[in-house]
Amino acid sequence: MTEPLEPGAVIGILGGGQLGRMLSVAASRLGLRCHVYDPAPQPPAGDVAHSVTTAGWDDEGALRAFAQSVDVITYEFENIPTQTLDLLESLRPVRPGRQALAVSQDRLTEKQFLSGLGLRVAPFAPVADAASLASALERIGTPAILKTARLGYDGKGQARIMTQGQADAALAAMQGAPAVLEGFVTFEREVSVIAARGLSGEVACYDPGENVHEDGILRTTTLPAQLSQSQRMDAVLLAGKILNALDYVGVMGVELFVAGDGLVVNEIAPRVHNSGHWTQAGCAVDQFEQHIRAVAGWPLGNGARHVDVVMENLIGEDIRRVPELARTADVQLHLYGKGAARPGRKMGHVNRIMR
């Protein structure tokens, strides 16, 4: 498929969480329908999707029927099993493609890829056992963070090593999984660039947002970020470099540390990103529509921002603040329709318009 999808065409989305939910809403604005695939019943995206399949990632019959019912497949999370992708890819285009997933599913591959592009990353070393951890610590020093190479998100699968004495406990926390030791980066602030690349190769970036994390989970994103003009340019240029190197199609979140002497890439996510939710209030075309445009072969929106925004996540018990937030001027609520408010669970977010 190289022609843009026409109204009525169907986009398949792997994963029916809040990102899938907001992707489905965005697709509707372009006259496109979404079919959501998720192993869990009643996924949040199901409330606003044309159709939903509830089946496992290993259910070949369901995957086949799903693929045959859609025109193109995308996803809201990067940890899709390899066999699932193998099957789906044989039936329909999957965007973003395999290379982006391979890079982002494994921290070690990701670091190697980014360094290979000439981009700065935190010092890193692979860790498989006590011996490799010891030699990694010798080279990188403390403090450092040990992270599982795969399947980590929102601060999970991570252990800090502030002193050599914490090495054994950190290794035990990896539960035998391949890991990466990362050195600390001294930074002034964290920013992220939400970047997109279309099927034709065109690239569009949103203005970088400034992120505050708490307990490994994104708390707020503020637009504009405090950046010099040249830092802003550097951030956008390096995002473009990553997208082009991967022949990427879709939206990517690129997290950066702003150090005194330049930008350090923390990590990339081959999908719409929590730090891009502000675009729903700040831009004519938000990150969700931008992603849909890219995977549907449409031209990209230009990403210009017409208002300053502070995005704040509603995590766990924050959901109790909704009645008050609903009464606050210039606050745009986005609730995900999830059930119980467990600690650390993302229940919604607000975009606060600043003027």
Add this chain to the structure above:
Amino acid sequence: MTEPLEPGAVIGILGGGQLGRMLSVAASRLGLRCHVYDPAPQPPAGDVAHSVTTAGWDDEGALRAFAQSVDVITYEFENIPTQTLDLLESLRPVRPGRQALAVSQDRLTEKQFLSGLGLRVAPFAPVADAASLASALERIGTPAILKTARLGYDGKGQARIMTQGQADAALAAMQGAPAVLEGFVTFEREVSVIAARGLSGEVACYDPGENVHEDGILRTTTLPAQLSQSQRMDAVLLAGKILNALDYVGVMGVELFVAGDGLVVNEIAPRVHNSGHWTQAGCAVDQFEQHIRAVAGWPLGNGARHVDVVMENLIGEDIRRVPELARTADVQLHLYGKGAARPGRKMGHVNRIMR
């Protein structure tokens, strides 16, 4: 029900066109689900609704099951059959309520209601036959417009009478239906106020927009409208007066003519309104969410506008302009996922951000 609906609650929407579609998307932002009821299969709202019932307005079993599956019922169009409402009302709250529907379903009742509030309307007289038309024309003069009292929209069911000689043809065009003769109002511009009233009686209005119609169909709405400060205040105050008089719950569109000596109410619509689509780009809480907030017993958004917007409808063959519009900066597309682009059919709209 007087408590606000909680996440997971279900709003029933009568009618699954583009307004129902955008209402359903807005409800999802508040964590609410929508169940759409429409006699036509595959309604546009079905793409983004939690559930859809396809059944006639006289299907008592389907209506009963629908009502029992939802917490509150609203609608996207005002011409719902009386028996349908009688049944639904006995099972669940219907918002906005009966009084608003009675007034807006019949032009004559509407004019009488508005005049009764002390608001200016165009000169009018009921027309049932040639004799009553003749006496109405004698009083109101030409030019005038003969309109069916019920079921007219987008310029349908209307006939202009520029000279006495056109009276017979105009009457014939009514096909025997009760009608209203309206005198022409000399006006400088047409504006509309999108106003909302919550369950608690609070009222919130958006800034008036300036409308341009072509062939009886809304073409563009421009924010801000060219109005003096006192005209702006008058428009908002009279909208509030109408809402309070009807003990209204929900969003209402109030169309006004701006005459040299004041504001004349053209018509009211007890629902979200095409001339309020600009709020999707201009406000933290758009008219669709505002309506959902009202019928769900939530507090209203404040309606403040943070950017200027020009809304343009995409009618019939305008849909061909989509590829070019998709490439234009600061243009937000909203396509309705409809099939064939028949002349006069509303296929979508764009919100153009002005800066």
